[in-house]
Amino acid sequence: DGDGRGADGDAPASVLGVRVTHPGRIMMPEADMTKGDLARYYARAGERMTVLAGDRPVSLLRCPSGRDGDTFFQKHAGKGFPDEIDEVEITESSGTPAQYMVIRSPQGFVAAAQMGTVEFHIWGARTDDLEKPDRLVFDLDPDEGLDFGDVKAAAKDIRDMLKRVGLDSVAMVTGGKGVHVIVPLRRVSDWETVTGFARTFAHLLAHRRPERYVATMSKAKRKGKIFIDWLRNDRGSTAVAPYSVRARANAPVAVPVTWQELARLKSANSFDTRQALKRLGKPCPLLEASTSPGQSISRPVVEALEKLIG
Numbered sequence: 001d002g003d004g005r006g007a008d009g010d011a012p013a014s015v016l017g018v019r020v021t022h023p024g025r026i027m028m029p030e031a032d033m034t035k036g037d038l039a040r041y042y043a044r045a046g047e048r049m050t051v052l053a054g055d056r057p058v059s060l061l062r063c064p065s066g067r068d069g070d071t072f073f074q075k076h077a078g079k080g081f082p083d084e085i086d087e088v089e090i091t092e093s094s095g096t097p098a099q100y101m102v103i104r105s106p107q108g109f110v111a112a113a114q115m116g117t118v119e120f121h122i123w124g125a126r127t128d129d130l131e132k133p134d135r136l137v138f139d140l141d142p143d144e145g146l147d148f149g150d151v152k153a154a155a156k157d158i159r160d161m162l163k164r165v166g167l168d169s170v171a172m173v174t175g176g177k178g179v180h181v182i183v184p185l186r187r188v189s190d191w192e193t194v195t196g197f198a199r200t201f202a203h204l205l206a207h208r209r210p211e212r213y214v215a216t217m218s219k220a221k222r223k224g225k226i227f228i229d230w231l232r233n234d235r236g237s238t239a240v241a242p243y244s245v246r247a248r249a250n251a252p253v254a255v256p257v258t259w260q261e262l263a264r265l266k267s268a269n270s271f272d273t274r275q276a277l278k279r280l281g282k283p284c285p286l287l288e289a290s291t292s293p294g295q296s297i298s299r300p301v302v303e304a305l306e307k308l309i310g
Ligand code: ATP
Pocket: 073, 121, 122, 139, 140, 141, 174, 175, 176, 177, 178, 179, 229, 232, 238, 239, 240, 268
């Protein structure tokens, strides 16, 4: 039965030299996707992901018996972790040091898949300078009842206003309901500056269009609106990694898209792994924008934002 599915023919496989046990285990039932499929997907996407999501603290959404079983979010490295996943010690806000996971190779993503990982979530800073973020993200979360057209309009509003203060941005569909608007940064500002900018920017938008946007967490205030989640920009917060599979029905993938492409997309979860892999041969808008970005939350950017506030 050479397809490697089911209890028979489920012998360990080698993917990029990483031993993958139970490759035939169904992880994503709706997509008929196995653990072996996930490992092979991450092997192929691994190089791109190493550039965009590597060398930074990473949290794993693990689903040891598939997305229908128990799932848990893991922030810290544990005993018996594979060699392919590195560790970095970080002092948390409480003052206690903790071991965080870091992936620096395609094999690391495969090793995580071997542990039942479906999703990867990343910090906005790299390990060689954890106090200087290299990206900022606005996570657009629509309330129930809003459609993807509303999300796209919001993403474009954010893009336009970022442009007005001098910042270029890239859109990523999350594989869920929303869009992340990502601003690659040169690493000069600290977390306080970046968090402060994100907070002020989101509140300004909500203040200007209160019928459409909300910038506070309160669920009650979100009715019929899009929550501009700026809280992903704290030291220690994460956002889903580009090209991560999502543990949601049909195994959608988080994919960076050009603004032109976004305009034509029908949903945030329209890329499956096959379509995501096809994009690896082509330029990635986030990869291009992230390669030595010239922009930062500079004095002129802050002043331009203050001017908009009036
Ligand atoms: P969607 O487009 O459906 O909102 P999303 O990835 O943006 O997808 P959110 O619920 O908005 O999902 O979460 C944003 C980010 O916050 C996640 O990608 C993740 O990195 C982080 N996050 C969410 N839930 C948790 C959690 N339970 N523990 C830690 N981090 C989380």
